[in-house]
Amino acid sequence: MSAGEGPHVLVVLRWFTKQLETIKHARGFKFSVVNSIIKVTLNRGIVGSGYFNHHGGGGDYICLPNNPKYDKYKDGYQSNSYIYGTEYEVSGYNPFKNNLHDHDAPCAVCYVKSRATQLMIPARNDCPSGWTEEYHGYLMSANYSHKKSRNFICIDRDAEFVHGSHADKDGALLYLVEGQCGSLPCLPYVAGRELTCAVCTK
Numbered sequence: 001m002s003a004g005e006g007p008h009v010l011v012v013l014r015w016f017t018k019q020l021e022t023i024k025h026a027r028g029f030k031f032s033v034v035n036s037i038i039k040v041t042l043n044r045g046i047v048g049s050g051y052f053n054h055h056g057g058g059g060d061y062i063c064l065p066n067n068p069k070y071d072k073y074k075d076g077y078q079s080n081s082y083i084y085g086t087e088y089e090v091s092g093y094n095p096f097k098n099n100l101h102d103h104d105a106p107c108a109v110c111y112v113k114s115r116a117t118q119l120m121i122p123a124r125n126d127c128p129s130g131w132t133e134e135y136h137g138y139l140m141s142a143n144y145s146h147k148k149s150r151n152f153i154c155i156d157r158d159a160e161f162v163h164g165s166h167a168d169k170d171g172a173l174l175y176l177v178e179g180q181c182g183s184l185p186c187l188p189y190v191a192g193r194e195l196t197c198a199v200c201t202k
């Protein structure tokens with residue numbers, strides 16, 4: 001979820017897009033200033049991953065830019081690794097502000113100056129003392145019954161969707177994650193309850 005380029009560089013992958021106050025453009029990046037902290041949105045794009053029911057291929061959700069650049073290429077399929085857009089699958093229960101079901105998931109990659117460490121905390125919707133909350137929401141991942149495992153990612157409770165994308169085309173999919181008791185202790189965990197998450201920086 002993060003990529004460091006030095007001790008004071010932080011790239012936060014946000015699994016949603018939120019309207020940041022746009023102050024100015026510099027080197028093609030959007031800047032915003034929140035509480036005197038400069039946030040730079042390096043990339044806005046769409047969540048991509050492998051097809052939900054393929055056995056192999058790439059397994060993580062990644063943030064694909066809206067403006068891809070190709071190098072050498074040969075159109076048509078010669079290889080055996082594919083990438084798809086990603087739909088929210090929340091028909092059973094939607095705790096989000098927006099009705100996300102079957103919509104495509106957008107994303108943004110942000111840089112927060114001066115906070116060099118990023119942490120995604122599962123099963124919490126707040127941050128430890130001294131940390132800044134970037135957002136909180138719900139833990140999501142792949143469907144257990146599908147053929148492919150994926151990473152757990154934190155989706156903002158105010159998550160947006162790609163407008164005009166309500167088409168049920170599938171591709172990669174995102175499901176809410178619920179606790180299962182056993183090795184997972186209940187209490188404090190509760191069977192079937194949707195887990196939260198928070199993304200914190202310091």
Ligand SMILES: [Ca+2]
Nearest residue numbers: 087102168170
């Ligand atoms: Ca769908």
Ligand SMILES: [Ca+2]
Nearest residue numbers: 178192193194
């Ligand atoms: Ca549930």
